[in-house]
């Protein structure tokens with residue numbers, strides 16, 4: 465660290481070494497540099513880890529429900545066919561006894577309801593079905 469200015473024209477001793485950061489500045493700069501490096505590395509590691517964690521968790525069933533099902537099944541109801549709600553009593557009455565059956569309906573549709581396999585994506589039908597089944601057990605508490 466330092467700027468060497470050499471007059472050089474006479475080859476004499478007129479050489480001046482300028483150290484703008486001096487002996488105190490250099491370690492401080494190094495510390496700041498290391499701190500910035502550490503922050504950047506930490507950010508990179510965190511950013512790299514986040515998508516991996518999201519992949520492990522799979523799609524968010526509640527979010528899928530809000531985006532693709534709530535239009536007709538708001539709060540677990542059914543705005544088109546009143547007897548075919550997502551409430552436990554209705555599901556049981558209509559022969560739906562587990563999340564797997566709901567996933568199949570979500571993906572392929574049922575009667576008047578078309579299938580949503582395409583928009584729900586990989587693991588989507590299962591995730592949304594888990595959410596629906598769980599909400600049914602809890603009697604759709606947010607209703």
Ligand code: HEC
Pocket residue numbers: 529532533534535536537542544545547548549550551554555558560566569570574575576577578580584592593596
């Ligand atoms: C455009 C309106 C609409 C959307 C959106 C919709 N459904 Fe349906 N859903 C219906 C209708 C209508 C029925 C009754 C079908 C029939 O039996 O003819 C139904 C029935 C069901 C049933 C059976 C309920 C019962 O009591 O028998 C389930 C489970 C279900 N839907 C889940 C879902 C899920 C999960 C989604 C989101 C991926 C979804 N539905 C999106 C209209 C819709």
